[in-house]
Amino acid sequence: xxxxxxxxxxxxxxxxxxxxxxxxxxxxxxxxxxxxxxxxxxxxxxxxxxxxxxxxxxxxxxxxxxxxxxxxxxxxxxxxxxxxxxxxxxxxxxxxxxxxxxxxxxxxxxxxxxxxxxxxxxxxxxxxxxxxxxxxxxxxxxxxxxxxxxxxxxxxxxxxxxxxxxxxxxxxxxxxxxxxxxxxxxxxxxxxxxxxxxxxxxxxxxxxxxxxxxxxxxxxxxxxxxxxxxxxxxxxxxxxxxxxxx
Numbered sequence: 001x002x003x004x005x006x007x008x009x010x011x012x013x014x015x016x017x018x019x020x021x022x023x024x025x026x027x028x029x030x031x032x033x034x035x036x037x038x039x040x041x042x043x044x045x046x047x048x049x050x051x052x053x054x055x056x057x058x059x060x061x062x063x064x065x066x067x068x069x070x071x072x073x074x075x076x077x078x079x080x081x082x083x084x085x086x087x088x089x090x091x092x093x094x095x096x097x098x099x100x101x102x103x104x105x106x107x108x109x110x111x112x113x114x115x116x117x118x119x120x121x122x123x124x125x126x127x128x129x130x131x132x133x134x135x136x137x138x139x140x141x142x143x144x145x146x147x148x149x150x151x152x153x154x155x156x157x158x159x160x161x162x163x164x165x166x167x168x169x170x171x172x173x174x175x176x177x178x179x180x181x182x183x184x185x186x187x188x189x190x191x192x193x194x195x196x197x198x199x200x201x202x203x204x205x206x207x208x209x210x211x212x213x214x215x216x217x218x219x220x221x222x223x224x225x226x227x228x229x230x231x232x233x234x235x236x237x238x239x240x241x242x243x244x245x246x
Contacts, residue, residue, distance in 0.1 A: 044224045094243035097166040100129055103240060107131065110160050116153045121232065123221040127242045131157070132220070135172070135192065135234040146192035146199060154196055157238060158203020167241040168205060170197045171212040174234055182215055189213035196236055 104124060111117045111131070125236045138150035146154065161168055172193035176186045190213025197209035218237075220229055 006244070095246075096242060097244040098164045100124070100127075100240075100242050101128060103164060103166065107160065107240075110156075114156055116149070116156060119231075121221070121224070121228065122130060129240045131238040132232055132235050132241075133238070134231045135174070135236060138196070138236055139192055140166070141186070144188055146195050151199055154199040155203045158200045158205050161200065161238075161240070162204035164240070165207070165244050167243055167245045168207070169210040169212060169239040169241070170200065171214060171218070171237040171239060172235075173214045173216065173218050173237070175216070183213045186213050189215060192236060195202070196238075 085129040104122075107122060107129065111120055111122055117133075119134055119137050123130050123132070132137065133153070138146060140147065170193045172189040174192070176182075176185050176190035190211065193211035193213050199207050220232060224232070
């Protein structure tokens with residue numbers, strides 16, 4: 001009995017002694033993780049067994065299923081209205097009319113032979129011919145009605161244009177109205193363009209004339225003198241295009 005007690009005491013004493021300076025330390029610091037992992041695995045197994053042996057309460061389960069079913073049904077019931085067909089507006093195909101080079105010769109000859117059109121300026125762009133007349137030749141200041149002399153001038157141009165099948169537009173330019181209101185200037189320019197377009201139709205151009213009103217001087221030829229350009233700041237343009245009316 002004495003020898004056994006002595007051995008046990010010596011073992012305890014040896015475990016309590018610190019490691020010597022030259023001996024390697026034993027890795028006992030994280031040994032508890034093994035036991036902890038085994039405990040967690042056992043607890044997880046225990047709860048899985050409890051769940052597998054339990055019985056589901058049918059009323060509560062059915063209520064849960066019904067709740068999700070109603071939400072899904074409502075989600076699928078939403079419908080988005082989509083177009084049944086794709087509608088696209090096809091661009092209008094322009095049909096070529098009388099060649100502009102030929103028209104240029106005819107119109108220039110007419111302008112040179114008619115004294116009432118001596119104030120007109122004719123100039124060419126890529127797809128159109130423009131005949132510009134000062135507004136002072138056709139209208140009284142701040143007026144939108146053609147004078148009797150102006151009606152004769154427009155009638156002469158209408159007689160020339162009725163012989164061609166080209167599309168024609170009338171554009172009037174007014175810088176400012178008497179009260180300085182930009183909208184009033186636009187209304188005056190549009191009224192003048194409509195008056196000239198109506199007279200062209202009366203003169204025999206029956207294809208329909210588009211009237212446009214502008215509140216600025218717009219584009220003019222670069223080779224005009226300053227005095228001629230100033231006289232055309234307020235004007236009426238007769239625009240002859242290379243294509244036919246739609």
